[in-house]
Amino acid sequence: MMSRNEILPYVDMPDKGFAIIRKPLKNYRFSxxxxxxxxxxxxxxxxxxxxxxxxxxxxxxxxxxxxxxxKLPKFKLEKVxxxxxxxxxxxxxxLFHRGMADLSGITKSERLYVSxxxxxxxxxxxxxxxxxxxxxxxxxxxxxxxxxxxxxHVTHSFVCMIYDEQLHVPLVAARVMQPAx
Numbered sequence: 001m002m003s004r005n006e007i008l009p010y011v012d013m014p015d016k017g018f019a020i021i022r023k024p025l026k027n028y029r030f031s032x033x034x035x036x037x038x039x040x041x042x043x044x045x046x047x048x049x050x051x052x053x054x055x056x057x058x059x060x061x062x063x064x065x066x067x068x069x070x071k072l073p074k075f076k077l078e079k080v081x082x083x084x085x086x087x088x089x090x091x092x093x094x095l096f097h098r099g100m101a102d103l104s105g106i107t108k109s110e111r112l113y114v115s116x117x118x119x120x121x122x123x124x125x126x127x128x129x130x131x132x133x134x135x136x137x138x139x140x141x142x143x144x145x146x147x148x149x150x151x152x153h154v155t156h157s158f159v160c161m162i163y164d165e166q167l168h169v170p171l172v173a174a175r176v177m178q179p180a181x
Contacts, residue, residue: 002072002125009063010150014038018046020059021068021152022163023130030171031163032130034072040156043175057168071153073179076124079172083117121172123162132162132172154179 009022017039023032033056035046084096094100101113124131161173 001074002070002127002129004070004129006068006070007065008068008070009060010066010068010152011059011063012038012150013059013062016048017042017044019152020063021070022060022063023070024165025130025132025162029165030132031165032132033161033163033170034152034154035159036152036154037157043157043159046159046175056163056170066150069151069153071151071155072125073154073176074126075176075179076122076126077174077176078123079121081119081121083119084114087117123160123172123174 006023010019012019018035018037020033020035023034024030025032037043037046088096094102095114096117098113101111103112106112122132156179157175157177158179159173159175161170163170
């Protein structure tokens with residue numbers, strides 16, 4: 001279990017059925033976001049968040065830096081995606097077909113095409129913190145830190161994501177249905 005006392009952007013939205021924290025990662029371009037339903041087992045509000053019925057940017061504007069007692073279960077999520085179908089659906093097709101691709105700007109010695117395009121993603125939370133791909137978060141807490149008033153203890157199903165703060169989009173999102181204690 002990762003357990004931290006930190007000051008984090010936090011908002012409780014009981015009318016929407018969840019609370020959200022946003023934990024900046026090492027370089028501050030990306031954040032680890034956790035959306036926790038207020039009722040155990042009720043993922044409806046969080047599902048609406050992911051389906052676009054609630055705008056993440058407007059929710060983030062409502063967040064206030066808040067002293068938080070953060071507890072997250074240990075977990076590791078890994079996913080390998082074949083990006084060729086996605087790229088083809090966006091109109092980039094010739095690149096992936098022998099005889100149609102033109103990569104002559106890369107090499108003159110042989111004709112090339114892209115036969116494999118994969119994306120691997122790893123999201124890991126443990127006692128040391130949050131690690132997403134090559135980004136790691138480390139937190140130094142001042143010794144004069146006061147006891148947090150807000151508890152954000154993740155003990156039931158939740159949604160998490162890596163959010164790009166510059167592009168304002170989630171890069172990776174996951175639903176964790178049975179977190180380990």
